[in-house]
Amino acid sequence: MEINDENLFSISIVIIIGLIFISIVRVIYVIYQTGKPLHSKSQKPMSTLIVLGSGGHTAEMINVLSALQKDRFMPRVYVAAATDNMSLQKASVLEDSLVDMNGGKVVSAKFMQIYRSREVGQSYITSIGTTLIAIAHALWLMIKIRPQVILCNGPGTCVPLCVIAFLFKVVGIRWSSVFYVESIARVKRLSLSGLLLYKLKIADQFYVQWAQLQRKYPRAHYVGSLM
């Protein structure tokens, strides 16, 4: 076969179509696998990313963490929005209390800040720019952390992180199990973050605290009140 422009062009098209096809198959596979409980019963601790948020979010997340066995979820990295002053402090109080309990034998937790996609009340137009910056920052954080488990409960900061987790699943960088707990303040409607993660099937498990929501969103699990 002659190596000329026409043939090179055809070969490139075939390769590109092949790659697109493989990607689509891979994405379908990831969507299919998302939400299936993990097979391995390895018992090894799993690196965990915990997304904190202002308002009641951090208080609810601390409640969830208090019920989990800490030696199964480590090392732990806490992430909060750059403009959130209190959340990382509250998390560090929790972690300090664990050190006291174990006599200082705990692997130390990390605390990081992330740029927000959108501040409360920010115009939707400027939000596009800040969202892009937030996504880039989230990507950088996720590449550093590559958690096996992600715990989040609603603040907008969790959406870029969870979307990147999905991309990591597709590309094969890391399979992160994403757990989303909708806030107790959401009784009849999901938050925007919740709606996105539910509809796009990005969360492996989606928890709601009110039975009405579980009826409306049947793939969610009703877990009762955390507070």
Add this chain to the structure above:
Amino acid sequence: MGEIEDSENRRMVFVTVGTTLFDALVRAVDTKEFKQELFRKGYTHLLIQMGRGFYTPTKSEAEDGSVAVDYFTFSSSIADHLRSASLVISHAGSGSIFETLRLGKPLIVVVNEDLMDNHQSELAEELAERKHLYCARPRTLHRTIADMDLASLLPYPAGDATPVAKLINRFLGFPDD
């Protein structure tokens, strides 16, 4: 006329707006109408945590026929004020609501009608329907005080994170505790 300071006779109403700006509520509790209703119901003190608001209430000592009024903007923890209150009137933030309910204090939640996308009202209305608290608007707050029957409120059962923890553990393949 003595000071109504000894704790047996002191019945304090604590108003909190958390970290928000909620002038409508602060104004509503600073009206003569409202304070008179409080007095009629046997309350002696009104303490207002006004947060980021601009409107400042008028302080006053306890006098015949009216309640003593005091206020502050923020404090690192309102737990002590909640504990010493006989009645709590709060904005609709979930943190305030649950902190108060966990202490077993009677609670009136006032929804801020000026907030866009008022998802907070869902929670307040649901808990009011379940008779754990009263829901009110700033303009009708004095009527809520007049009509309320605190004995009819039901205690709020404490939340439990164990169901979530169980599901997370099972999903990841960890054994049940």
